[in-house]
Amino acid sequence: MALLRDEVTEILSTVRLFRDLTRQQLTDVAAAAGLVKKEPGRAFFIQGAEARRLYVVLKGRVKIGRITPEGHQIVVRYAGAGDLFGCVPLYGGTEYPATGEAVTASEALYWNRMTMDRLMGCYPPIALNALELLGQELSDIRSRYQELVTEKVERRVARALLRLINQSSRKVDAGILIDFPLSRQDLAEITGTTLHTVSRILSAWEQRGIVTSGRRKIVITRPRALVSIAEDLSEEDL
Amino acid sequence: MALLRDEVTEILSTVRLFRDLTRQQLTDVAAAAGLVKKEPGRAFFIQGAEARRLYVVLKGRVKIGRITPEGHQIVVRYAGAGDLFGCVPLYGGTEYPATGEAVTASEALYWNRMTMDRLMGCYPPIALNALELLGQELSDIRSRYQELVTEKVERRVARALLRLINQSSRKVDAGILIDFPLSRQDLAEITGTTLHTVSRILSAWEQRGIVTSGRRKIVITRPRALVSIAEDLSEEDL
DNA sequence: CGGCTGCTTGATCGCTCTCAAATGGGGTGG
DNA sequence: CCACCCCATTTGAGAGCGATCAAGCAGCCG
Numbered sequence: 001m002a003l004l005r006d007e008v009t010e011i012l013s014t015v016r017l018f019r020d021l022t023r024q025q026l027t028d029v030a031a032a033a034g035l036v037k038k039e040p041g042r043a044f045f046i047q048g049a050e051a052r053r054l055y056v057v058l059k060g061r062v063k064i065g066r067i068t069p070e071g072h073q074i075v076v077r078y079a080g081a082g083d084l085f086g087c088v089p090l091y092g093g094t095e096y097p098a099t100g101e102a103v104t105a106s107e108a109l110y111w112n113r114m115t116m117d118r119l120m121g122c123y124p125p126i127a128l129n130a131l132e133l134l135g136q137e138l139s140d141i142r143s144r145y146q147e148l149v150t151e152k153v154e155r156r157v158a159r160a161l162l163r164l165i166n167q168s169s170r171k172v173d174a175g176i177l178i179d180f181p182l183s184r185q186d187l188a189e190i191t192g193t194t195l196h197t198v199s200r201i202l203s204a205w206e207q208r209g210i211v212t213s214g215r216r217k218i219v220i221t222r223p224r225a226l227v228s229i230a231e232d233l234s235e236e237d238l
Numbered sequence: 239m240a241l242l243r244d245e246v247t248e249i250l251s252t253v254r255l256f257r258d259l260t261r262q263q264l265t266d267v268a269a270a271a272g273l274v275k276k277e278p279g280r281a282f283f284i285q286g287a288e289a290r291r292l293y294v295v296l297k298g299r300v301k302i303g304r305i306t307p308e309g310h311q312i313v314v315r316y317a318g319a320g321d322l323f324g325c326v327p328l329y330g331g332t333e334y335p336a337t338g339e340a341v342t343a344s345e346a347l348y349w350n351r352m353t354m355d356r357l358m359g360c361y362p363p364i365a366l367n368a369l370e371l372l373g374q375e376l377s378d379i380r381s382r383y384q385e386l387v388t389e390k391v392e393r394r395v396a397r398a399l400l401r402l403i404n405q406s407s408r409k410v411d412a413g414i415l416i417d418f419p420l421s422r423q424d425l426a427e428i429t430g431t432t433l434h435t436v437s438r439i440l441s442a443w444e445q446r447g448i449v450t451s452g453r454r455k456i457v458i459t460r461p462r463a464l465v466s467i468a469e470d471l472s473e474e475d476l
Numbered sequence: 477c478g479g480c481t482g483c484t485t486g487a488t489c490g491c492t493c494t495c496a497a498a499t500g501g502g503g504t505g506g
Numbered sequence: 507c508c509a510c511c512c513c514a515t516t517t518g519a520g521a522g523c524g525a526t527c528a529a530g531c532a533g534c535c536g
Binding site for chain 1: 513514515516517
């Protein structure tokens with residue numbers, strides 16, 4: 001382990017799953033953690049593999065994606081610093097239903113299933129926090145499910161971009177930059193469409209001055225226009 | 239409360255949420271429960287209302303549905319005997335994100351949020367079971383999300399019917415009957431399409447002798463044909 | 477028996493997927 | 507440092523699934 005024990009404890013104190021634990025308890029949790037680093041494109045775990053570990057992102061960005069038997073891919077979500085991923089061991093599933101792959105150089109702490117069982121046994125707040133996190137994930141995916149049924153593609157892409165802005169963006173001169181590499185293909189897999197359609201939509205937006213984009217890079221220049229697309233308002237901003 | 243204490247305890251012993259509790263503990267849980275009955279069409283709770291209670295279905299069938307600001311409806315799932323619904327209080331949400339409505343005459347036990355908090359505090363297995371249930375629900379909705387993106391309507395309708403058969407069906411002379419009233423509109427809201435499309439699909443299936451259907455009533459006469467549609471096999475059965 | 481609610485069916489339209497091919501930027505290796 | 511190659515992206519053309527609009531029909535309940 002490359003990190004100092006105290007440092008890990010400090011980080012864990014900001015992680016939702018471990019909220020309400022005392023410093024002493026956090027130290028125990030930290031002591032049980034392992035650390036992995038992955039280069040971009042490398043996977044922390046692969047869909048279908050035995051679900052052994054629970055992860056928390058320290059740095060970088062991890063893409064959680066699934067693939068159908070027919071080969072169709074979808075992106076479930078992106079996890080950033082402080083986010084949990086691979087939570088299957090928490091609720092007793094046996095294999096990972098998705099693949100967790102580093103998009104940028106990433107580091108994550110992990111706990112083995114048995115370790116986690118012990119920790120949850122000793123420290124009940126962990127189970128309650130997990131419940132809360134899972135509940136939020138559930139309501140998030142339900143909203144997206146509903147969007148998928150009821151909304152047109154352009155609107156879904158707008159919403160997806162806004163969500164990504166919230167999760168992981170940086171202000172730059174031209175506007176707001178999604179600060180990890182994001183291809184049209186990725187956006188398509190997030191919104192449940194094809195890269196062609198996404199490309200056309202972004203081109204149209206670019207002409208309207210709403211975004212500037214390049215190879216795996218997107219800058220939103222007029223966020224408010226994006227909001228009005230997402231909310232389906234007639235565009236009343238400049 | 240119309241039920242005997244012991245009777246309730248007996249029922250609770252079959253509910254997943256309360257697995258691993260001793261008889262003594264179950265009695266305590268039972269003592270804290272309340273009972274509600276609803277006529278068909280009546281709601282246990284309404285989308286947007288303050289989430290006060292957690293329910294377990296005793297009998298009947300409860301439809302969990304959402305409606306978008308634009309008025310588009312979707313059915314999240316159906317809950318039958320032993321199933322949990324309105325689990326929002328479990329994970330700390332403040333309002334119900336959906337409406338829970340009785341489809342047939344239904345009865346449910348409920349616990350108030352504070353009561354549930356106490357029970358989970360006293361009996362840790364409840365929290366762990368809840369975690370497991372939420373996890374399963376999560377993977378279920380993820381599968382359906384994926385179906386929605388990757389599969390054509392006919393296949394989704396076939397899958398939905400097969401799921402409903404598993405949940406709640408009865409053998410009759412002609413085949414397998416979905417044993418609660420299910421309209422085309424309902425099926426459309428389950429599969430994310432329109433009642434027109436569902437009606438066309440069912441008509442086509444009826445011509446091929448796969449189903450027999452009437453007003454809010456569906457009998458599957460050749461389940462294997464339905465499976466082959468759901469799995470997209472070329473139909474090699476009679 | 478009448479009206480309501482749920483179901484069927486036709487016609488049309490348009491969004492989005494599919495298939496195809498060309499373009500261009502960036503990184504790598506020479 | 508330059509040239510090449512690969513991968514992401516763009517753009518076009520066409521087809522088709524399913525939504526939408528619009529009637530008409532038929533059980534069922536009161």
